[in-house]
Amino acid sequence: MGSVYKRGSVFWIKYYRNGRPYRESSHSDLITKAQKLLKKREGEIAEGKLPGIYFDKVTFDELAQDFITDYRINGKDTLNKAELFVSYLSESFGGMKVVNIGTDKIRNYIDKRMKDGMSNASINRELAALKRMFHLAEQSTPPKVNSIPYIPMLKENNARKGFFEYSEYASVRDKADDDFKPVIIFGYHSGCRIMEIISLTVDKVDLAQGTVRFDDTKNETTREICFSGIPELREAIENRMRERSECPWLFPQKDGKQFTTYTYQRAWLKACIEAGFFKEVICKDQQKIKVATKLFHDFRRTAIRNMVRSGVSESVAMQISGHKTRSVFDRYNITSSRDLKEASKKMGAYYERQANQGVVLQFPIQQAAENE
Numbered sequence: 350m351g352s353v354y355k356r357g358s359v360f361w362i363k364y365y366r367n368g369r370p371y372r373e374s375s376h377s378d379l380i381t382k383a384q385k386l387l388k389k390r391e392g393e394i395a396e397g398k399l400p401g402i403y404f405d406k407v408t409f410d411e412l413a414q415d416f417i418t419d420y421r422i423n424g425k426d427t428l429n430k431a432e433l434f435v436s437y438l439s440e441s442f443g444g445m446k447v448v449n450i451g452t453d454k455i456r457n458y459i460d461k462r463m464k465d466g467m468s469n470a471s472i473n474r475e476l477a478a479l480k481r482m483f484h485l486a487e488q489s490t491p492p493k494v495n496s497i498p499y500i501p502m503l504k505e506n507n508a509r510k511g512f513f514e515y516s517e518y519a520s521v522r523d524k525a526d527d528d529f530k531p532v533i534i535f536g537y538h539s540g541c542r543i544m545e546i547i548s549l550t551v552d553k554v555d556l557a558q559g560t561v562r563f564d565d566t567k568n569e570t571t572r573e574i575c576f577s578g579i580p581e582l583r584e585a586i587e588n589r590m591r592e593r594s595e596c597p598w599l600f601p602q603k604d605g606k607q608f609t610t611y612t613y614q615r616a617w618l619k620a621c622i623e624a625g626f627f628k629e630v631i632c633k634d635q636q637k638i639k640v641a642t643k644l645f646h647d648f649r650r651t652a653i654r655n656m657v658r659s660g661v662s663e664s665v666a667m668q669i670s671g672h673k674t675r676s677v678f679d680r681y682n683i684t685s686s687r688d689l690k691e692a693s694k695k696m697g698a699y700y701e702r703q704a705n706q707g708v709v710l711q712f713p714i715q716q717a718a719e720n721e
Contacts, residue, residue, distance in 0.1 A: 351391055353383045362387040366394050407493045409442040409450060412482040415493075419485055429610050434478035437462070442479075447486070452499045455479070459503065466630070469503035476500055511647040512654060513537065517626070521643065524623035528603045529616040531585040535600065536645060538582040539574055540652025543645050547608040549599040556590055559583065561599075617645055 351364035360375045360383035373390070375383035413435045420431045441458045442450055455476070462472045480500050486493035513521075522533045535546050545563055553562045559577025576582045589599060596605040602612060621627050621641035629637045 351387045353380060353387060362390065364390050364394070404448055404493065404495045405446060407447045407486070409439070409445045409447060409482075412447060412486050412493065413439065415485050415489070416478065416482045430474075431478065434475045437475050438479055447483075447494055450498060452501070455498065455500055459501070469505040473502050473505055476502060511644055512651040513643070513647055517624075517643070518648075518651070520624040521620050521626065525620035526603075526616055528601070529608075529613070529620065531589060532600045532608070532613070532616075533620070533645075533648075534581055534585045536648040536652075538576070538579050538652060540649045540656070541574075542649065543613060547598070547600060547613060550597045551590065551599050552597070554586060554590060554599060556587065561586070613645075617641060 351362060353360055353362050355361070356374075358378045360377060360380050361372055362375060362383050363370060363372050364387060365371070371390075373386070375386050377383065417428070417431060417435060420428045425431070438458070441461065442454075445454075459472060459476070462475070480497075483494055483497040483500075487497060518533075518537050522530060522537070525533050532543075532546055535541065536543065539546075541563075549561065549563055554560075555562070558575075560573050560575050562571065562573045564571050576586055586599070594605065598605075598607050600608070602608055608616075618627075618639070618641050621643050622639055626641060626643040627639045628642050630640055631637055
């Protein structure tokens with residue numbers, strides 16, 4: 350049986366689990382609150398649950414470390430993003446006990462990030478990381494959390510809109526450093542992800558067949574693309590293969606090392622700034638910095654659109670780009686204003702042909718009126 354006793358002016362409780370005694374402060378000078386806490390703990394033990402005192406000691410930092418460890422041991426290539434999310438979340442939740450992280454504090458975090466100028470999509474990625482931390486803690490043995498708080502997600506626009514017209518691509522390409530230029534060429538024509546491109550090794554290139562084979566890091570498959578019919582891309586790859594250097598990377602940096610997330614982002618920002626695709630934003634310290642208004646990932650959307658425009662079947666385009674589902678592919682196969690104008694011209698030409706052939710065109714409103 351448990352008991353209530355007093356230390357100074359504060360009431361404490363004592364209870365047993367598996368024969369082991371536990372003592373816990375009620376943090377109150379009211380005996381009724383101590384009795385209520387004792388009853389709660391005895392109820393948890395009777396149901397086979399861990400007493401809440403176990404969870405009271407767990408902090409956000411412990412959950413964050415487990416989250417990073419999970420990324421590391423599973424070899425996820427977005428570890429750097431996970432670490433970035435943790436750094437943002439730690440500004441608000443660092444050192445805090447997990448039992449104190451409720452929906453109200455999460456809403457305060459959302460409000461803070463919105464005031465920082467972050468987009469809904471960026472905030473949602475951070476909230477998803479927080480939610481993953483709680484799920485990992487719940488799945489732990491023994492569990493590190495008793496419950497998962499409700500984490501509200503923001504509404505975001507999932508439509509992919511960014512793409513390059515050829516003149517824009519040529520401008521960025523020409524302003525890029527010599528070692529990063531072939532990466533841009535490859536991205537524009539193939540639609541491959543940046544991490545796939547900078548991870549390509551020369552042994553994956555078959556010059557005789559004009560193909561490149563590489564592992565799909567996102568879908569864990571292997572696919573092949575052909576570059577023999579694209580002069581600019583073929584020249585970039587052949588120039589690299591003729592160097593015959595000992596560097597294993599197909600597109601290395603000037604020092605022969607592989608591009609990292611930091612170095613490729615720096616090279617991309619430099620090219621965009623010199624090409625005029627940038628804007629200035631004010632940081633927390635009131636200093637102005639330049640950020641690119643174009644994303645390298647826009648090449649992926651552009652390549653898919655160009656493939657469809659040129660008559661490549663959508664199934665083949667999906668195989669080249671590495672998309673496994675039609676729904677995701679459709680989000681990348683975006684329509685530009687030029688596409689809409691071309692559609693309007695084709696419709697106008699069709700109506701004109703019909704009129705010349707003496708066919709009376711009936712439109713929905715006109716047809717409805719005649720039916721009445």
